Amino acid sequence: MTPSTLGAVLRRAALAGLFAGLAAALAALLVVEPRIDDALAIEAARSTSDEEPLFGRATQVFGGMVAAVAVAVCLALVVGVVFARVRHRLPATTDFGRAALLAFLGFTTFALLPALKYPANPPGVGDPDTVTERTVQYLTLIAAAVAVTWLAFLVHDRLAARPWPPAYRAAVGVAVAAVGYTALLMTWPASPDSVPADIPAALLWDFRLASLAELAALWTVFGLGFGLLLTPRRIPAATMA
């Protein structure tokens, strides 16, 4: 049976989100943390204050992994509700395909686009005085990207009235999204920060790639897990060749 109630969908989304969070936490530990250590060493060499940090490094590494799991489960619940609401309108033939499509769009709007406009930075780069401004830029870009995605589907659905093959409508929808995303990246304001001179370019690049790898791990595992959990375990005997 394919799930037909909101509760059944949300349970599967939450479980997939848990796996996605664990994958992201593993990526954080193995890929991101070594780069954070490099950045903290630069920050320490710069610092003249001997202010005691609130938490030790081990606690913060653990905290980062806990955050990844919690965020993944929360985002999974959001996608789960959206999935339930729009499933019958998504252009795919199976629940696996629909889940994969939503996860791909989630990665694009919540991770890839903000990463392109406001790339992740390791500790020791961001200016504390501009953090509110940068947070507003980051969140409004995500909100606008969600709106563009919605608009692309709206156009796609409107074209259903025409006697076009589905592929034509899909192509127009993708084009609307691509143009819309590009327009957002071009119009949103640049980050007010500049990177301090003592941060090596290679470290910045490696950190940004590592951050994107963690986000990709999160959304890939979520999409695959959610799709698999939505898929009936057995093919009904009548439909088998």
Added chain:
Amino acid sequence: MAAPEVSVTAIRVPVTAWLIVAFALLAVFVLLQLNSTAFAEQIHEFTHDGRHALGVPCH
């Protein structure tokens, strides 16, 4: 008239389900975005590596 590509039944989503969405987004905000209050400092420092790793603006 183009036929729908695949017919699947719509899932009933009560308005209250959007409370789950709002709550989940609020939780993400508190975990990753909140700055500058005394209560936030504890969370901020605990999830600090996670903020940076997930690409959220920080310092």
